[in-house]
Amino acid sequence: MVHLWLRSESRGNEQRAGLTPEGTRHLRAGGFRITVEDSPHRILPTADYAAAGAEIAAPGSWSEAPADAIVFGLKELPPGGALVHRHIMFGHAFKGQPAGQALLRRFRDGGGRLLDLEYLTDDSGRRLAAFGHWAGFAGAAVSLKAWAAQRRGTICGPVAAWPTQEQLKAELRAELDATGAPRPRALVIGALGRVGGGALELLTAMGVQATRWDMAETAGGGPFPQVLAHELFINCILAGPQTPVFVAPNAVEPGRLLTVIGDVACDPSSDFNPVQVYDRVTDWAQPVTRVAEAPPLDVMAIDNLPSLLPRESTLDYAAQLLPVLGELDRGGPGPWARAEATFAAHLARLD
Structure with missing residues (x-):
């Protein structure tokens, strides 16, 4: 029997979950x-999970879970010592x-x-479940808020989760x-992917004209x-070794029209970062960092954007992931074996 342990998220502003009560009921029926x-x-009530057959534990008690339990969360773990369980995150x-x-x-x-x-993929290397659509949607929204703030002569202030996408759109419009x-003219790189699709949906709803680039154009x-x-500019590309630089450090110089970068991919500490005018993520309290003046250039680089629409993103992601979770009890090759092999390869290279 697979024992899946859904942990409470310790990060502030994180209301999402990777499993719904309906998914719990489905996995329980399968013997989990x-x-x-x-x-x-959490955006979904604990009582609904209990009604679906889950055992309820205290927040943060996963460290005391049985050794064979698989601990499942989304964002980073709280600080601590050695990790003995298998963790999905x-x-x-x-x-x-x-x-x-x-x-x-x-882990070592x-x-x-x-x-x-992020590395849970099918045979062709495509991710089997992703929050990308809602990351792009919310990232484009906050980027437009930053642009509107510039028009008012200010810098974008704090953001908070919206109850629904319709409320987000009404407020932003x-x-x-x-x-x-x-409306500003926008460029979306990664327009053919999940993230780009979400960004373009929001931009279109707001009446923003967008140039669409993907691998061919770069x-x-x-x-x-x-x-x-x-x-x-909305960057929707998950960077890798072959990703070119989109924005070089000297892009902050005068003579540009660009005043807002929405780096939805948001990986400034990576060696592959294609947006080289900033070096740290932003957050809900300070959604942008200003990297230049005259004209201003603000970078939005929030790394938990789908949390701004916690209900839509939870229901969408959990539905994508549920069939894959159902394969946890199967041996042999498959997405979980590939994910474990990826981990083992990087652990072997650890200093």
């Missing part, structure tokens, strides 16, 4: 044992990130394993209209002066 930690912040540990290296050492020290959701300015290598000829 499910433990769900209580959480006052977004580890952000395989591209040289300093925090990721520390996380891998915790405890003998646990990381099954990274009113904010843009209030500037009295024509194959020649960057940096690209065309980026600087748009007022708004």
Whole structure:
């Protein structure tokens, strides 16, 4: 019997979950044992998980879970020592990130394993479940809020989760209209992917005209002066060794139209970062960092964007992931075996 332990998220503003009560009921019917930690912040009530057959545990009690339990969460673990369990999560540990290296050492020290959701793929290498659509949607929204703030002569203030996408759109449309300015011209790189699709959906709903680029347009290598000829640039590419530089450090110089970068991919500490005008993520309290003046250039680089629409993103992602979770009890080759092999390869290279 697979014992899946859904932990409460320790990160502030994180209301999402990778498993719904309906998914719990489905896995229980398939023979899984499910433990769900209580959480006052999760967008879905704990009582609904209990009604679906889950055992309820105290928040943060996963460290005391049975050794064979698979601990399932989304964002980073709280600080601590050695990790002895198998963990399903977004580890952000395989591209040289300093925090990721520390996380891998915790697994090495405890003998646990990381099954990274970012590397849960099918035979062709495509991710089997992703929050990308809602990351792009919310990232484009906050980027437009930053542009509207510039029109008011200010910098984008704090953001908070929206109950629904319709409320987000109504609020943002009113904010843009209030500037009295024509909508900005935008460039979306990664337009054919999940993230780009979400960004384009939001931009279209707001009446923003967008130039759409993907691999064909960036194959020649960057940096690209065309980026600087748009007022708004949304980066939706998950960077890797072959990703060209989209925005070079000297892009902050005067003479550009570009005033807002929405780096939805948001990986400034990676060696592969294609947006080289900033070096740290932003957050809900300070959604943008200003990297230049005259004209201003603000970078939006929030690394948990789908949390701004917690209900839509939870229901969508959990539905994508549920069939894959159902394969946890199967041996042999498959997405979980590939994820474990990826972890083992990076652990072997650890200093």
